[in-house]
Amino acid sequence: MTTKLDLDPTLVRRARALAARAGQPVVDLARSHTTAAVERAVLRLAGITGADPDGIPWVNRLVDAVAGDVGLGYGVALPVWHALAREGLETEKPVGGADVTLLAQKAAAGSIRFVLPTGRDATAATRAARRAVGAGIKQIDRRRTERERLVKRLGNPKQRPWIYLIVATGDIYEDIPQAQAAARAGADVIAVIRSTGQSLLDYVPEGATREGFAGTYATQENFRLMRAALDESSKELGRYVRLTNYASGLCMPEIATLAGLERLDMMLNDSMYGILFRDINPIRTFVDQRFSRQIHARAGIIINTGEDNYLTTADAVEAAHTVTVSQLLNEYFAHEAGLADWQLGIGHAFEINPDLPESFRLELAHALLARELFPDAPLKWMPPTKHMTGDVFRGNLLDGFFNLVGTMTGQGILLVGMMTEAVATPWLSDRDIALQNVRYVLNAAGGLHEDFVPAPGGFIQRRAHQVLDEAIDLLERIVDTEPDARRHAGGGMLEAIADGTFGIMKRPATGGKGLDGVARHEEGYCNPATEILESAT
Amino acid sequence: MTATEKKIVRPYGDMTSDGMVQVSFTLPVPCDKRSEGAAVQLATKMGIDPAMVVHAKQMGEGYTFFVVYGRVHHLVDMSQVVVAERDFPLLGAKEINTAIKQRLRRKLTVVGACIGTDAHTVGIDAILNVKGIAGEKGLEYYREFRVVNLGAQVSVPDLVERARTERADAVLVSQVVTQRDAHLHNTKEMSAAFREAFPAERRPLLVVGGPRFDELATGELGVDRIFGRGTTPRDVASYLVHSLISAKQLPSTHLPSKRHGAAA
Incomplete structure (x- = not known):
């Protein structure tokens, strides 16, 4: 392909190779550990739903009971399906949901003791677990086929970038009409922001929810309701309207699974966000993330990575190279988990201080660098937030420039910026004005990326080269960081995270939330979901 | 400025004390002549007189966004301004x-x-x-x-x-x-x-x-x-x-x- 930045292909290859070297020990770690959330996701694939009278899901009850009796390190599949056989709860039903749920209820009441089966019992349990979990994965496959059929019939958005808009009232029944109105007004992708703090809940709430803090809880029922509403809108509008949620936090693998089962189309799924911004244990995050990405790969879901977040804490010019490093790592982890390039909504953002001279040219350089490093990924382009103030007029201008960079550099997914970003959750009129802004820019300059070629050796090219060089330097430092083998096996990468290399947060591998739900695989660990997902590739 | 010093001010458009303000709002009605009248009525009740609807645009099915310019006759007495003070300074x-x-x-x-x-x-x-x-x-x-x-x-x-x-x-x-x-x-x-x-x-x-x-x-x-x-x-x-x-x-x-x- 022709490159506008004249990047040295040897350097680009070197950057990728370094990212792979930095990421490899982390992948090894993820392959040799499991977590409570991964095991719960396996049970969800087998069809367990519902919660006890206190609202604690049966999958949590069951995983806790198994962990208490035999530990997490063998996986829950063998002990659970062995107990099912022993208790005579196995049936020929393709989805074993009802019976496994009954087992969970018994386990919660303390009337079941789990053991690790051996010999023929183990073989039988493995086969039964694989059948039950396989039914869930088949369901995900069916939902993917369904999406492909709908996209074929109704069509994709006519323009690139796709227009991505956020809805967040806290009440799913308020979200639905707002999302439908947004779709009518031109949104191609609707994201339902989650309630503040959901990422730190160690369970997924159940049912339709009507109150949240600055967002709406991610639940299977909320997913289903919103997808059904947007299917209606898609038919009405003659284009497939996509739905986005967040696979992050302590329940990342379960939420990824629910998204696959309910045909969500995009999921926020960053490799380090939970570690840096939510103080979730690094090992927990990487294990959960690998499983989540395997599910996303299978479900045909586009992931969105969260590099924009670094720029809300660090300076967007000084820290530009950390965005590139994170993008390369996200790409490596994503490919390793089976995601294809078209599924990588790699993130970046328009966050340079607008008072800085040449800030727009710098933004162009950074955005174009991401475009050229990941030519086949859709790229998720995030609007200004950090430098938005109560001056809504200036904010609208800034959003216009953001939209212009988006179209000039061929971004795939454009999150619509709100001029009232710093003031309030968007009003109806704010959204309308913001969409008008996007439409004007795309209509006036939609093809500008064809003409826009930075001058050879000019400011934009030089800046892009500098950021790539700094990214390579940082990757070299990560690879060369001496890992402390006594504490973890994640190599220099975990050491770098512990040292505060990304953002300013120091996150040691032995700290953070959710560490007690991490277990090293024991000999004979069995996870039918991973086996099925990995055998497909 | 000390609190006791009496000073009257009015909004400033392009001349001292012309009282000009600009507001925007949405009404849950489709855009037509009647809705513009409704916008004028609201602006008048807000104390804007005369009120000019300079922009009206329908959004979705039944909502209209308005921008209104006009004059207010209210006076602001700077000596009567009361601000709630926190007992510690807010720092950056x-x-x-x-x-x-x-x-x-x-x-x-x-x-x-x-x-x-x-x-x-x-x-x-x-x-x-x-x-x-x-x-x-x-x-x-x-x-x-x-x-x-x-x-x-x-x-x-x-x-x-x-x-x-x-x-x-x-x-x-x-x-x-x-x-x-x-x-x-x-x-x-x-x-x-x-x-x-x-x-x-x-x-x-x-x-x-x-x-x-x-x-x-x-x-x-x-x-x-x-x-x-x-x-x-x-x-x-x-x-x-x-x-x-x-x-x-x-x-x-x-x-x-x-x-x-x-x-x-």
Whole structure:
């Protein structure tokens, strides 16, 4: 392909190779550990739903009971399906949901003791677990086929970038009409922001929810309701309207699974966000993330990575190279988990201080660098937030420039910026004005990326080269960081995270939330979901 | 300007005291002649007279967005302006870090927790996590704060113990659940335990927060400060700097700082 930045292909290859070297020990770690959330996701694939009278899901009850009796390190599949056989709860039903749920209820009441089966019992349990979990994965496959059929019939958005808009009232029944109105007004992708703090809940709430803090809880029922509403809108509008949620936090693998089962189309799924911004244990995050990405790969879901977040804490010019490093790592982890390039909504953002001279040219350089490093990924382009103030007029201008960079550099997914970003959750009129802004820019300059070629050796090219060089330097430092083998096996990468290399947060591998739900695989660990997902590739 | 100096002002468009203002709003009606009349009526009731609808645009099915220009006749008496003052100055992130660095000369340690059976970490996380709230980063983001977030369902003895081992300058407790006044009982139990465990001059600053607290009940609950709904991390950080550093270093520093002997 022709490159506008004249990047040295040897350097680009070197950057990728370094990212792979930095990421490899982390992948090894993820392959040799499991977590409570991964095991719960396996049970969800087998069809367990519902919660006890206190609202604690049966999958949590069951995983806790198994962990208490035999530990997490063998996986829950063998002990659970062995107990099912022993208790005579196995049936020929393709989805074993009802019976496994009954087992969970018994386990919660303390009337079941789990053991690790051996010999023929183990073989039988493995086969039964694989059948039950396989039914869930088949369901995900069916939902993917369904999406492909709908996209074929109704069509994709006519323009690139796709227009991505956020809805967040806290009440799913308020979200639905707002999302439908947004779709009518031109949104191609609707994201339902989650309630503040959901990422730190160690369970997924159940049912339709009507109150949240600055967002709406991610639940299977909320997913289903919103997808059904947007299917209606898609038919009405003659284009497939996509739905986005967040696979992050302590329940990342379960939420990824629910998204696959309910045909969500995009999921926020960053490799380090939970570690840096939510103080979730690094090992927990990487294990959960690998499983989540395997599910996303299978479900045909586009992931969105969260590099924009670094720029809300660090300076967007000084820290530009950390965005590139994170993008390369996200790409490596994503490919390793089976995601294809078209599924990588790699993130970046328009966050340079607008008072800085040449800030727009710098933004162009950074955005174009991401475009050229990941030519086949859709790229998720995030609007200004950090430098938005109560001056809504200036904010609208800034959003216009953001939209212009988006179209000039061929971004795939454009999150619509709100001029009232710093003031309030968007009003109806704010959204309308913001969409008008996007439409004007795309209509006036939609093809500008064809003409826009930075001058050879000019400011934009030089800046892009500098950021790539700094990214390579940082990757070299990560690879060369001496890992402390006594504490973890994640190599220099975990050491770098512990040292505060990304953002300013120091996150040691032995700290953070959710560490007690991490277990090293024991000999004979069995996870039918991973086996099925990995055998497909 | 002193408060007693009487001064009358009016909005300024392009001439002194022309009273011109510009407003925008949405009415839940389709865009037509009638809706423009409705917009004029609203603007007139708001005191804008004459009111000119300069822009009307329908949004979706049954909503119209209006921009209205016009003249108001209200007078503003600057001497009658009353502003609610907080009793500590609100500082920016840079000022907060600088104050700690230059005057405390070490990191300021904050231990945070939800105590009792309360599992709602929304409040404490909004204040402490980098993620923060309402576009403001949490205390973790401040370079000069050392934050130990113990999370949910921490027992009071554990909290006291951690505060001691971490040499906490301040303890932040968040309480959301208010059934049977649990938030008040928990807070009193917590403050009593700290008073028992620490000599007065070495006790960490006790701060509680939650949507249902009365911000004036500090004496009754035995804490140094209560923060209610809408508190941001910067409010808390500014308060901590004010009471642990600024207020401490006023002339009354005849007491050598006993805070962990860091008075060097």
